[in-house]
Amino acid sequence: MKIYILSFLLFFSFRCGFSQLRVKTYYENAKDKTVFYADNNENCVVSIKIKLQLENLHSSVGVEKIFVLPANTKQIELTTLTKIDKDKKYKVSGSTWYNYGNHFQKKYDTEFAYSLPYLKGESYCLYQSYNGSFSHQNKRQLDFTMPIGTKIVAARKGVVIKVVDKFNRHCGTEDCEKFNNLIYIFHEDGTIAEYVHIKRQGAKVRVGDQVKKGQVIAESGNVGWSTGPHLHFSVFLQRLGGAREYVKTKFELADGLQPGYLVEKEKYTKDYN
Template sequence: MNYKVFYLLLFLPLLIFSQESPDIKFDKYLENKTNVITVDNNEFCPVSIEYEYSGENVKSSLANKSIIVIPANTKKFIISKIDAQDQFKSYKFNYNVYYVFGDVNSKPADTEEVYWLPYPTNTSQTIYQGYNGAFSHQNAYSLDFSHKLGTQVFAARSGKVVITKSDSNQSCLTKDCAKFNNKIIILHDDGTFGEYVHLKKDGITVKKGDDVKQGELIGYSGNTGWSKGPHLHFSVFTNKIDGERTYYKTKFRVKGSPNPIYLQEKKNYTRNY
């Protein structure tokens, strides 16, 4: 049996988290005249991939525009097997891959998680920008705590550190500076991410792959990136395959309330635990 194979491989990654892209590597090998496409996921969290292909006289084991989730720290994960429909004819094949951090199918647990205030015990802070805030929280359930420069930052919830950045000392009032955000992103056990942003330069005490406990020191607040003054930005979200996010409201344990509450803009809250 003789046939000629011609294929063109295109990778078009969709970048998220302010220009950050997952550390994944695509490869291919020939197995009994079938092309096998694989991926290594070198991240400490799952990565979701949308797979698109086109061509002539071609068949793929994975349906077009399928979304698959690559487990964390996985090598040679098979995405698809490619072959000719008519083995006596040549075929052409192109594919694009779009990818984002996390499992895009994840949703928060039905029971509400109780978050801890991310600042030192026996101190109080004000929410100076709340959910859907006018400066930078449009259509986002995000909170800005009035952390002074160098204030200790504690994990609001347990999880695994999957992204860190601490090499920036720049800031400005426009979205263009989001790429300078120093941050920590923690993967929770329900697949959501917790994001701590605007940390000071070299102000992170954890590293990628660390498991952190609720209330553990993870860094120090700053004024980096898209920011108009020292503070801590916090949000909980999952990613969509198009790079957009779904944000979730979070209830916190605070002094003076017997039950966890949603925090409100311009109000002051004390951590007494």
Template sequence: MKKIFSIFLLFFCLLIFSQKKWDLRFYNELVGSEYVIYADNTEVMPMSVKFSFKMINLKSSIPNDEIIVIPADTKRFLVAKITPVNPRDGNQFSYTNTYNFGNVVQKDFEEDYIYSLPFTNGKTHLIFQGYNGKFSHQKDAALDFDLKIGDPVYAAREGTVVLTEDSNLQGCPKISCAKFNNKVLIMHNDGTFADYAHLKYKGVAVKKGDEIKKGQLIGYSGNTGFSSGPHLHFSVFINRIDGSRTFIKTKFKTSQGDGIFLEEGKSYTKND
């Protein structure tokens, strides 16, 4: 009997960070009687993807909904092989996928890393919203520093810039304005990410792919996006495939000492 391979490739992309499209491509090749699915990831960070298959007379080398982590800057990464069950019968398959940036199955990270305060050395700033804050940090381990528009922002930890945005002018105290956040996103060497948000228009001083040192200038504070007033939003997290985040409480070096957890309503002086 003549073999029939009907392929229906359906893609669903989970869009994060103002509907950012990541530079990730999936494609398949017919090798003998099986199809091989490959991925090209030209991002500077790993990307994670979950596949769901519908198959007739075919089997996949990976089970449905298994999460595959594709390394950064990788081409022709083998995702799966689709093989006929009975080579004499017709077959077809389709799949959907969901993907997100980072290693979403990661569990471990460097718990005792000491971060640098993300503002000018010698300056003192207030934490006006802390972990699990009532305005926009409910269930989030994030910090809001009372920086003014134009105040310099420095990297709290070394890493690689994976995303920048500074084309937005708007800001308002509603979640609908979150899409206007100007920001810098940095990946650390333990796989976690730091988000520096609400930067001013044209207020980013680095570019994607830059290797950043701790204490390096990365941008200027502002009042864009989901914001009730000028400030710097800072958080560290591990991404998950569904778009949620596992937030990490971070220890800082301050004039009071090393390894300090910052608290809402208190002021801290940078003394590096």
């Protein structure tokens, strides 16, 4: 069947969340139907939600649905629209939202032992732990106090999916969160690690890089929502709409101790690579 690009027959408006994601949505016309597709050009799975407003049209998946797009995939069919009454006018409009990760994911590797995110032989204090009193209320996030320029290493192997290191501004209020420099790494179990407040032009990796556990990925800083030099680290599952499910992470500890959770205000020395 010969495929034609549909140009003026339908009106379709996509309002996309997280527009920096490399996701493309488009449609093609084939005889009496219109097929909507998506390309996921990201190096990790992406979730996409479509919501349609239809007039005299039938959607093969209904008017609202969430899809999970595998990494680096093309022409994934989202829905097929067919005309109900061929003698009447018809139109479609709609919106999409998309995020990194699998919106439906529940399971992940709860026993994985993460590496402390700095070099062997160095020691840093965990200034704030899970549910911290300053800025981690009801969140499973960690803050390591460390000087600007400290080498940050990947706590777990994965693929780099986002890098921001262009900002140099900081303050102690949430207004400065938009200036956070950061790196996101997507893990094989579907979780995402974030390394935040890295120094301006401090990233040592690029989007698409495969990184090993213990590999240097950045230099720490004091950028964004920050009251002093530190590294903010957390692991999460991303949900559509911007919500996150933060997960607890065990770490490899010194002196042959069993992996465990870190304790606020404790100092941790890394004696392994």
